[in-house]
Amino acid sequence: MSKDLTRFFKENYKNINLYFDEYMDNCLYSKFGFFNTEVVRSSKEGDFLTSPEVSEYFGLIIANFINQQIKEGDILEVGAGTGSLAEEIDKYVNKNLYLLENSSTALEILNNKKFETDKRPEKFSNKNIDIIYMNELLDNVPCSIGVNVDNKWYEKIINTKKEKFEYDLVEIRKENHEWIEKYNFKPIQGVELEIQLNSEKLLNNFINIFNPNYFLIFDYGYEYKDRDKKPYSSLIRTYKEHHLSSEPLEFPGETDITYDVNFTFLEKYFESKGYKVELLLQSNFLDKYGFENIYKKLKDNYQKFSDIEKLKIKSQLVGLEAIHNKRGLGGFYTLIAEKI
Ligand SMILES: C[S@@+](CC[C@H](N)C(=O)[O-])C[C@H]1O[C@@H](n2cnc3c(N)ncnc32)[C@H](O)[C@@H]1O
Incomplete structure (x- = not known):
C-alpha cells in the first residue's frame, strides 16, 4: 500500500510539483488510498x-x-x-x-x-x-497549505526526490491566493493556512x-x-x-489525513x-432538536426495565452522552x- 503510493509519487512527480492537495487526494482516494482498502474506515x-x-x-x-x-x-x-x-x-x-x-x-x-x-x-x-x-x-x-513569510504567501509542496519525503515552499498557485484574498484570511504569525478551495x-x-x-x-x-x-x-x-498517528508524509495511504x-x-x-x-x-x-426528551425517556426506561434491558439502555445512554x-x-x- 504505502510502497505502491510512494513509488507512484516518485515516478509521477519527478519534474512537476506535488502540491499537498494532490498528495492528500491520492493518499485517501486513489486505488491504493486509505479509503479504498480493507474495512470501512469510519467503523468500530x-x-x-x-x-x-x-x-x-x-x-x-x-x-x-x-x-x-x-x-x-x-x-x-x-x-x-x-x-x-x-x-x-x-x-x-x-x-x-x-x-x-x-x-x-x-x-x-x-x-x-x-x-x-x-x-x-x-x-x-x-x-x-x-x-x-x-x-x-x-x-x-483535500486541502492545500499556505505559508506566509514576510507578508508573502507561499504554498507547500512535497519533495519526492530524497529517500524520505519532505516539504518545500514554492510560489502559491493563483487560485489558492485568490481564495485567501476572497475570504480575507490575514496571516497569523507561525501559523499555516489550510486552503479549502x-x-x-x-x-x-x-x-x-x-x-x-x-x-x-x-x-x-x-x-x-x-x-x-x-x-x-x-x-x-x-x-x-x-x-492519532504519524506525520502526514510518513506512511502515504496508510493513515487518515484530516484537518480542522x-x-x-x-x-x-x-x-x-x-x-x-x-x-x-x-x-x-442536539439540544434544539430533541436531545432532552430522548435522554429523559431513556433514563426513565432504565429505572423501569429488567437487567438485560438495562444493559442495552445503559449503552444507548453512554452513546447519547458521547455525541x-x-x-x-x-x-x-x-x-x-x-x-x-
Ligand atoms: C470520515 S468518513 C465519514 C463517514 C460518515 N459520514 C460518518 O459520519 O460515519 C468520510 C467519508 O466521506 C467519503 N467522501 C469523501 N469525499 C467524498 C466525496 N467528494 N463524495 C462522496 N463521498 C466522499 C469518504 O470516502 C468517507 O467514506
Whole structure:
C-alpha cells in the first residue's frame, strides 16, 4: 500500500510539483488510498468513530430537524460511510434519501442497502433534492497549505526526490491566493493556512446541480477568530486504528489525513451564495432538536426495565452522552445554511 503510493509519487512527480492537495487526494482516494482498502474506515473495525457510529440517536435528532424544516423535496447524504446515519434518518422521515460515496469499500456495503447510491452527484440531477447533509466529510476533502513569510504567501509542496519525503515552499498557485484574498484570511504569525478551495468547488458543484434550500454540515473545526488560540502551526493530522498517528508524509495511504474545518470560510461561502447561516456547536444542535426528551425517556426506561434491558439502555445512554459532550463529539460544529 504505502510502497505502491510512494513509488507512484516518485515516478509521477519527478519534474512537476506535488502540491499537498494532490498528495492528500491520492493518499485517501486513489486505488491504493486509505479509503479504498480493507474495512470501512469510519467503523468500530476501522480507524475512527463518528457520531452516527457512536449513537443511533444522532440520526433521530437530524430527522427531527428535517421534519421541522423541510416541507417537500428529497434528501442527499454526502460521504455516507457505512450508511448507519442514513438508515436511522430513514426510519423517521417520509422522504426519499439518496447517498453519495467515493470509497469503493464503503460502496460495496452501501450497495447491499436499500438506498440509491452513487459516486457521482450528476446521477441524482433529476431528483428534487431539498437538503444536503454531511457528517465528517469536509475534513477529508483535500486541502492545500499556505505559508506566509514576510507578508508573502507561499504554498507547500512535497519533495519526492530524497529517500524520505519532505516539504518545500514554492510560489502559491493563483487560485489558492485568490481564495485567501476572497475570504480575507490575514496571516497569523507561525501559523499555516489550510486552503479549502477543493471544498468550495465541491459545494459549488452541489449548488449548481441541486440548488437545495438547505445544507446541514457537521464536522470538527474552528472559527478563524479563534485560530491563534490553537497551539499548533498546522491543523492537519493523521489517524490510524482509533489513535492519532504519524506525520502526514510518513506512511502515504496508510493513515487518515484530516484537518480542522475552517467554519468562518463556510459561513462566508454560504452567505455569498444567498444562504442564511446558523453556526452552533453540535451539542446545542442536539439540544434544539430533541436531545432532552430522548435522554429523559431513556433514563426513565432504565429505572423501569429488567437487567438485560438495562444493559442495552445503559449503552444507548453512554452513546447519547458521547455525541453531546462538549469536550468530545458535542464540541464539533454544526452549520445550517438556509436559502433566503
Ligand atoms: C470520515 S468518513 C465519514 C463517514 C460518515 N459520514 C460518518 O459520519 O460515519 C468520510 C467519508 O466521506 C467519503 N467522501 C469523501 N469525499 C467524498 C466525496 N467528494 N463524495 C462522496 N463521498 C466522499 C469518504 O470516502 C468517507 O467514506
